Amino acid sequence: MAVSSEELGTKDIKKLLLKQAIPSSVGILFMSVNILVDTIFVGQWVGSLAIAAVSVVLPITFLISSLGMAIGVGGGSVLSRALGSGDKEKADIVFANQIMMTFGLASIFVILGLFFSNEMLLIFGANGNILAPAKEFFYPVLLGVPFLALSMMGNNVIRAEGKPSFAMISMIIPAIVNIILDIVFIKFMDLGLFGAALATSISYTSAFLFVLWFFIYKTELKLQLHHFKFHKKIVKEITSLSFVTFSRQGVVSILAIILNHTLYTFGGEHSVTVYGIISRMLMFALFPVLGITQAFLPIAGFNYGAKNYHRVKETISVSIKYAAVLATLIFVVILFFAKPIVSVFTTDQLVIDETPNALRWVFTASPIIAIQLIGAAYFQAAGKAKKALLLTLTKQGFFLIPLVLILPHFFGILGVWIAFPIADVLSTIVTAVFLKKEMNENLIESTDGKLL
Template identity: 55%
Template sequence: MKQSKSSTLGTASISSLLVKQAVPASIGILVMSLNMIVDTIFVGRWIGPLAISAITVVIPVTFFIGAIGLAVGIGGSSVLSRALGSGSHEKALRVFGNQVTLTFLTSGMLAILGLVFQDRLIELFGADESFKDLALIYYRIVMYGIVMLAMCMMGNNVIRAEGKPKFAMYAMMLPAIGNIFMDYILINVFDFGMYGAAWATFISYFICFAFIVWFFIFKSELRLSLDSFKLKRKIVSEISALSSVTLARQGVISVFTVLVNNVLISTGDALDVASYGIISRALMFALFPVIGVNQGFLPIAGYNYGAEKFQRVRESINKSILYSGGLALVIFAVIMVFAPDLVSIFISNKEGQDAETLRNNAEILARTPNALRWVFAATPVIAVQLIGSSYFQAIGKAWPALLLSLTKQGFFLIPLILILPKYYGVFGVWIAFPIADVLSTIVTGYYLNSEVRRTLK
């Protein structure tokens, strides 16, 4: 009976599966994104723009350590989906147990190192004296709970690979709602400032972790034994090969964020870092339905490839690109029209604020809307890049998946960020985004088309 949940990935219509998988994933991502958005709004309106800058420079290290769990989750779940598709339930159990062990050990070690070298890391990530103390407050507390975040990111992808996307959605919704509630209580009611923002985030990690543990004890078809947690070289190698795709992509994103923060500080000032903080939140929030389709596509493609149902794999690719491309076009139109309104949400001009805060708020409102439009300028074409790179990961081809996942940030965006600001200043940072989107889409589209023609006959 439990097996039927995953077996439907090989029998139900692709359209219905995409809806079933993508809608809960999209809702979960939406709520998680709203969490980050509201968190930034509360910090910006109740603490000030420099607090947004502080959170922005902390994100790369917490993002990378949390991405350990995401990488092991996505990479291992590709192996797990194909094991379920081929009927090898014992291998699926072993894979999941090894995912838990790998995530805990790796994220724990990195968290310890992150706390030991916190002062150097904060400066490296672009913090200057105007907001370094705020950044350190947030960083220390969030790092105490980062292992829980990594375990949550891993577990969430395993839940989706089991064919239970609603529970994966709940795993993202509950901590997000908890964080928003605690932000309000700790920042606005108790006036704990940056400490309140940090502890609210820590509590949200704990809520997510508690839910993930509950699911795998009471609801999962993957019943682990102690032996499942013992690392096996062959399985670790298989998980690592595919996890390296996501980890490299997330690692490059972290490096890119550090680079952008430093470039913005050197060519602009701390308020440009705050602008990027707002834009990065908008990127995750606005693209939630596109990312949701991509998340829904992964287990469908992986399961049917493992079951050698290649026509269904082709159909899943085509429909995923069609659906996510249409959604991306709508998002593009909304950003172009409502950019100033979106930015104004993060800024408070209420009476009683000091003159410096009012000046900073006015600068943010003047600088950010056009920057936001440029960053989203090539949004309509990104579906091909996302689905294309994910396809190779879903079918277990780690090397092309790794290369294609790095095309935007690694091969195009980072070099453009290093070159364009020398000639165009801060504006060069913003125009690098659409150029990288177009170039990476061309490369990914070419390789995806070639692979489909060659293998999915």
């Protein structure tokens, strides 16, 4: 399934997108199944309160590890355009700087997390009885976060090289490791949440080891000692684009804080558990749409760097169409099978009664999110950091957070759930306006000037 970086600029767009998207989607599927099964095991074998504890901890660890994702995506954009323009030396320097930035920043944040764990957990919503199990889960997971950050960074670089199959494997391995160790540590050794955390941390390490193997034996990038020196211009370029992804995760973490506190205030501990299930389903159900978005980035970035603007526009159009069809099918499944899906996670009747309708509300606007995701991804792939940042923050930052703060005062807990589709619609409209203007004015090789 792998392609060389040069083929990103020559192969048929539809075939290329599918070739890139299938392994990307499978990788995300395994990663989301990993999180999903983890939640099911914890809910069934430890208790519904444990789901709430995990929902509090994961936004903290993902915020820290997202440094690696951010540097991987931002640097991947720079690297894709360098490969597209034939500058292999710059690509090598970019990758070396990504490694140093990721390791240094992740380590600093992990140390801060160890020293200020109680404060972090309370800020992120470890209220009442949630605090004790959250602490049990937090420490082992935190120690594995630097390995997760490096593997997430490496995964995006692998994708930027046009080798999505290897990126897929780097996501499959930790999923399998985590599921197996979950069964051993939680079910057979009865280690509870500590066992779940230990399994998660070991799985992060397994992902890092595979990524390390790839960059020793399979990469087009040939790093030498002189590449490992910070280049101010390249660091600035990586940082400006990485800031987009990290800001998105930062806003997602702020949203998690607000959601956990709001849900606890208006619905109690079980409502935090409800969102824990919904957040897992968001990643799991939308895996093919996210796979297309990931596949879109290197294709658009390479062709933008090569000034093949007609191919960039075709990639945008095809990606939106494919993602929209998949998102619509996903919504139909959620609409009709919400209750059976929820029942898999827990036997807590209060959670089972509340979650299905909440799940349907959250997924209501799924059919139109393709425009929002691909539009924001385009500006990142093209290296247009300010617009990418603006569009990336639109849903959670400009719309969803204010709506979550306001609507529950009028509609109670329902206000939290209806905030999601309203934010999706508003952010999609904003993204569509920006994207259509960009395609009509700046991708000047195109001829039809249409969004879809």
